[in-house]
């Protein structure tokens with residue numbers, strides 16, 4: 564089996580490429596990346612040392628994509644992944660709205676065309692940020708210690724339950740420009756796969772976290788927070804009263820890799836039901852809780868309060884991965900404390916990491 568991983572030098576793409584060659588000895592993997600993300604370069608020689616071919620190319624460029632070899636599967640992990648990308652807010656990787664659409668939507672169209680021509684299966688890494696911002700921002704929440712909790716005694720919108728946000732939650736915009744590029748890519752991927760009768764899996768991923776992530780304040784928050792704490796960089800609780808009560812769940816890329824391995828063994832054709840893939844409620848953590856963990860691990864460090872809201876921000880976002888669990892007999896293995904410790908150990912081994920991955 565030959566698998567092409569686009570964004571293959573990124574945090575998730577490189578982890579998927581590595582696990583595929585480790586777990587499936589007969590596989591051939593090609594990583595395709597334009598190396599635009601600061602830090603992506605660090606993965607190139609590691610991948611090559613594992614026998615993974617690394618092709619430097621840009622998904623926006625039709626001739627780069629046309630030069631890709633024939634493959635059985637194309638896993639699309641190339642994107643500008645920040646929810647602030649394309650906005651004028653600080654962060655967002657300095658990406659303009661046009662660049663965001665070109666990377667995340669036109670790039671996907673080029674890859675879908677290539678997959679259709681090669682009759683390859685397609686795995687798309689979508690995002691929890693396809694869910695509508697307004698109803699997410701209005702979820703009934705209660706404060707409990709240093710964390711927001713979903714108030715399950717109040718009426719909840721469709722697609723919300725004690726386990727979090729399911730695939731039935733509203734996707735009508737605004738969902739952020741980032742979310743919209745992913746939602747549009749999902750819609751196009753479904754049409755391409757239905758027409759070509761090639762297998763398609765859409766995985767709506769929650770927040771991913773692990774060692775080696777190119778964390779920034781706007782993207783890769785668990786990695787950024789732990790590295791910044793270890794390096795005694797300035798940290799701020801932004802929005803929601805400036806106390807760090809906002810909550811996210813987190814998933815390790817190895818757990819995503821296990822799920823994708825199951826998907827690659829399918830004999831089904833056409834689009835398969837899309838699923839949320841996340842750490843779920845068991846891994847949900849507020850920033851204040853993460854700070855308490857960091858203080859235990861690295862000693863005290865001050866976090867400033869910045870109550871001014873940030874665009875597209877949401878106080879509580881936990882993805883319910885129940886459908887994926889049922890469809891693939893899948894559960895995340897890595898709990899949040901294991902993930903935090905992995906990042907902390909990486910921070911100790913790489914004290915200059917945030918400089919190396921800063922755009």
Ligand SMILES: NC(=O)c1ccc[n+]([C@@H]2O[C@H](COP(=O)([O-])OP(=O)(O)OC[C@H]3O[C@@H](n4cnc5c(N)ncnc54)[C@H](O)[C@@H]3O)[C@@H](O)[C@H]2O)c1
Nearest residue numbers: 570572573574575597598599600603621622641642768771
């Ligand atoms: N990290 C998360 O928390 C998270 C959550 C949900 C979904 N996702 C999705 O997972 C995928 C991977 O995210 P990640 O966290 O690894 O991001 P990342 O920034 O670490 O990796 C993305 C890689 O894609 C490359 N890239 C960007 N534009 C490209 C282009 N036009 N052509 C070729 N390569 C290009 C970058 O150089 C980078 O190496 C993305 O599609 C993202 O939207 C990530």
